[in-house]
Amino acid sequence: MQEIELKFQIPPASRASLSESLRDAASATTRLRARYFDTGDRLLARSAFALRLRQEGEGWVQTLKGRGDGLMTRLEHNAPLGTDSGDEAPALSLERHAGTPAGVALLALLEGAGRTPADLALQFSTDITRTHTEVEADGAVVEVALDVGQIEGGGRTLPVWEIEFELIRGEPVGLLGLAYLWTEAFGLWLDARSKAERGDRLARQLTHGEVPAIKPVDPRQPWSQQLARALAPVLALVGDVADGQASTAQQVALAQAIVALLDVLRRDPVAADVIEPLTLLAGLVFDPEVWRLVDTQALWFNLLDWSLPDAR
Structure with a gap:
């Protein structure tokens, strides 16, 4: 299931x-x-x-x-x-x-x-x-x-x-x-961290998670699938960043993941309106409050919608 x-x-x-x-x-x-x-x-x-x-x-x-x-x-x-x-x-x-x-x-x-x-x-x-x-x-x-x-x-x-x-x-x-x-x-903010992930960190005396791999996206795949793959490492990192618990390595990785995501978004004109705000976010990875804003959450909802298999 x-x-x-x-x-x-x-x-x-x-x-x-x-x-x-x-x-x-x-x-x-x-x-x-x-x-x-x-x-x-x-x-x-x-x-x-x-x-x-x-x-x-x-x-x-x-x-x-x-x-x-x-x-x-x-x-x-x-x-x-x-x-x-x-x-x-x-x-x-x-x-x-x-x-x-x-x-x-x-x-x-x-x-x-x-x-x-x-x-x-x-x-x-x-x-x-x-x-x-x-x-x-x-x-x-x-x-x-x-x-x-x-x-x-x-x-x-x-x-x-x-x-x-x-x-x-x-x-x-x-x-x-x-x-x-x-x-x-x-004023909710999206958090992909499960209770299991947070509990595992607690048991290991850790405050933040690992840095996810940022892999190249195959441009031959359907655009919604490209978007889903590029968005995954971004959403894996925003929980710790918004919570003020991210390591410097995670913050830098989030900026890199957004740059990779922007490359995918530029391949389809439907995403034109999110290019500028996402570009700005890539430079604000050291500011937890920005990642909790409703406007930031609106970006994630747009991207999640476009990433659905039948969206395009």
């Missing part, structure tokens, strides 16, 4: 009003306690996988997520485990994902690195209260979920205040439209 979602950080000034708006909708609240597993050298985290056991209400679910084939998609397989364990987490078993695309990809990763499922161990945990509802938007049904809580790892804790928009059914353009309305209303 491929999940299609976007996640945003919520500025402190908007948290109370956003929470109230979501509670006013026909929403539900669920406590989510999760335990995340990886090898000692973080093979899964380094390969964009996340493996967890999570208590959802009265039952437990084992979930495996992996890199998907687009900016808004990820491989995902969920295995509900029932309520027999109570509050005690059941034992981890990769057999629950056998034969699924995510399960096959994880086994190939482990085997390629000379590892086995026995090398997987608990690395960090999360305790989240999720307030969520389903919203119809432009022919799509989107789950809107507010997550508030903390991540624990390496003897430290990290607070969580984020909102996620996940496509339940329909076209991704409906998700984009709804998410942009919330972004305008509450």
Whole structure:
């Protein structure tokens, strides 16, 4: 299964009003306690996988997520485990994902690195209260979920205040439209960092992530696919930059990634209006506040829209 979602950080000034708006909708609240597993050298985290056991209400679910084939998609397989364990987490078993695309990809990763499922161990945990509802938007049904809580790892804790928009059914353009309305209303800013990624850093005593590879884009590919490939390293970096946690290497890499993105955008006249503001952004990688502005988020929404497979 491929999940299609976007996640945003919520500025402190908007948290109370956003929470109230979501509670006013026909929403539900669920406590989510999760335990995340990886090898000692973080093979899964380094390969964009996340493996967890999570208590959802009265039952437990084992979930495996992996890199998907687009900016808004990820491989995902969920295995509900029932309520027999109570509050005690059941034992981890990769057999629950056998034969699924995510399960096959994880086994190939482990085997390629000379590892086995026995090398997987608990690395960090999360305790989240999720307030969520389903919203119809432009022919799509989107789950809107507010997550508030903390991540624990390496003897430290990290607070969580984020909102996620996940496509339940329909076209991704409906998700984009709804998410942009919330972004305008509450000053949200896009953040591609998962809880698993942030928890892994916490467990390793790190404050920022690695610098993604910026690879040349094949001009023979469809333009939307070129755009998706060029945009990926940009969005991988903006979370740390906007959060004021980026290393100098990440800031420089973001400027380089935007330059590479501009090369792709100049290949199609539809993108003419975003060339100048993106060029300006490339010179502002040391200013976190700029990357949290609604105008900056509007650029990401335009680019995500154009990167959809049927957009061009």
